[in-house]
Structures are given as structure tokens and as C-alpha cells.
Amino acid sequence: MEYFTNPYNFVPFTGTCKRGALTLGPKECLTGYFDCELELLTPLFIPNTSNKSALCNEEERIKKYTGYEFCSYEDLSGDTRLGKAGPKDPVIPGSEIRGAVRSVYEAAFGGCMSTMRVDGALGRRNPSPKRPGIMEREGKNGWYLYPCERAMLNAGPTREGQKMPVEVYASLKEGQLLWIKLSENRYKNRNYMDKVVERYKIPDGGRIPDGYCQAWLHKGEPFGKKKHHESVFYCKNEERKMLVPEEEYRAYQQVMDKYKDGKAYSASPIDENRVLVYYVNQNGVPRNLSPACIGNEIFQKTFRKILESNGGFQPCVDMSELCPACKIFGMVSDGNGTKGAVCSRVRFADACLGGTLGSENVEDYYGPCVVLPEAG
Ligand SMILES: [Zn+2]
Incomplete structure (x- = not known):
């Protein structure tokens, strides 16, 4: 055996989980046993x-x-x-055999997913580092992404870089063009940190001053205990522009809808055709677009919601509403809406x-x- 793999086999749900009360007529009250032989x-x-x-x-x-x-x-x-x-x-x-037999019975006869922990949050961890980028809509061709750099703008509780007064910051929109002069060294001289915006100017129709470059303001989550700077994106790389796949753009819109629900990123953009995002570069294709530089994306769905909307296969909780498997193997209701327990009608010996x-x-x-x- 060179490697080990769990021999799971996945059976799709079919139809709906049909539940009913446990009613036993005379014909169902038989008792007995049978011997089985088991070969490994x-x-x-x-x-x-x-x-x-x-x-x-x-x-x-x-x-x-x-x-x-x-x-x-x-x-x-x-x-x-x-x-x-x-x-x-x-x-x-016997408990091991019972578990295996029950899961086969559940799959074969439309039983509920009795052992599933259904209320935890679903998440996916994305190990790749996220990079800043500017996404622009270009006519009918769709969206393109331009890789960028990120710098730190003093719009919060810090002394690094020119301070942007609160009222100025509040008056600016997401994606506002700025002229910035960058610090020579990175924040706190640490090479994994970004550079700091030493000076900034809001473009006034004149020429960009020497030593300044273009940057775009990205208004992130509100300032709190941890956040000390706002972000600006600069150094837009025109040569490395990448087409954003349609499905990635749709996924980004869903992420944005979710953020809007939470009011974390309510700033409406100054230009609807230019969006500042973080992305993962997967072999030259921008993926996992989101407004924040987070590596761990949490989905709002729970297994319970998924099971409920796919035939109602969430675990049984009510002894008057039992699936075929719980009728035979029994169940104990979980905390929410506890409506009793039903004992098993079968027993497995070792x-x-x-x-x-x-x-x-x-x-x-x-x-x-x-x-x-x-x-x-
Ligand atoms: Zn059940």
C-alpha cells in the first residue's frame, strides 16, 4: 500500500426527504435476529x-x-x-458496523444527514497572497485588470505621512484620483510593509508636480483598533493587463452585494467603470476578486440552509417528523427546538x-x- 485514501463514495440527493410520525402496526412489531459473516x-x-x-x-x-x-x-x-x-x-x-450500515441506509432510502454538523459557517481559505489591482470596463470587451502597488495614506490615527483631514477624507469618493509622493523607505522600515504617502495633492487641473505619481484612493473598512492607514493604489501596470473571466466578475459582484449588506464598503465609486480590487494571480488569470485584502473568505451559507433547499435532508429534530432512517436507527434532537428522542429498533453486536x-x-x-x- 503506497498511499492511503479514504474510500468514500458520494451519492447525490434525489427527491425530497419524506418524513412522518413513527406509527407501528401489528405487522411491524416483529422481532428477531440474524447472523452475518464478514470478510475483510x-x-x-x-x-x-x-x-x-x-x-x-x-x-x-x-x-x-x-x-x-x-x-x-x-x-x-x-x-x-x-x-x-x-x-x-x-x-x-457493533457501533462501527452500525454506522456504516446506517449511512448506506440513509443514502439508499432518502434518510436525513443525521450526523452532519449543520450550523457552522462555511469558509474557504485562500493561501495565495492577494495583490492590489485596478479593474476597468473597456467597451464591450468586458473588464480588464491592471496590477498595481499599494501605499499607505494617513487618514486615520497615525503620524506617518501627511495627514488628510477627516472632512477632506469624508468628502472624497472611492476611486478618487490623487497625486502622491512616496516615502523612500517602507513603513517602519520593514520590507513586507507598503510605502507611506509622504505628500498628497488632490488634482486641480494643473500639471502633476515633479516627484509625484498618480494614485487612486481605496476606501476600506472603517478605522478601528487595528487599522491605522487608508490605502491608495498606484503604479498601474499598463503592460500586464489581464482579462477578467466573466464568472470571476460575477463572483465579485456577489461579494460586493454581501459587503453592502454589512455596510462595510458603502462608498460608491467616483467612476462606475473603474474599480479597485484585491485579486489572486492564478497563472496570469485574476481570480478571487474582493474589496478587502483578506485571505479567508466566509460564505454566508450554512450546511443546514443548503440541505433545506435541496430536498430537506437536514437532520431530523422532531419525533413526529421522522425520516425513514431515523425511524429505524433512532435519533436525538439537537438543541434547537428539541422535540424528544426516538430509540433505535435495531441493535448490532460486535x-x-x-x-x-x-x-x-x-x-x-x-x-x-x-x-x-x-x-x-
Ligand atoms: Zn432523520
């Missing part, structure tokens, strides 16, 4: 959690490494040493060695010890 087709590992360093030597124990023995009825807690304990009769707990298989040659059932790769 791949290696399997289930830990015996009574000792988490059962397979560790002295040094590994001191370093608090973990090495589990396979699941058995043996209590391995205490001073067990590698090789001394030895493998015991392996056992597959899978043990049986028949001619026995304790004498128990080693034969085990492969060599495997060290899992990091994050494996």
Missing part, C-alpha cells in the same frame, strides 16, 4: 483506546507519541510494553472471530505495524 477485503484499523501508547517503546512514550493496538476486549491500560502485550483476538465493535478461527494463530490476522504519515 482491505486492511482495517480500529484502535483499542484503553492504551494510547500500547505500541510505543520507552523513548516514544516519553515523547508522548501515540501507537494503538487493534481493537479487542483486552484492557491494555497500565504498564504495557511493545511485544509484551501482543495482539489479542481482534474485534470490530464482529468477532468465529468458527474455526481462533486464538492460537491470532498473529496471522495482523499485518506489520504501520506508521501513519503526518496529517494522515
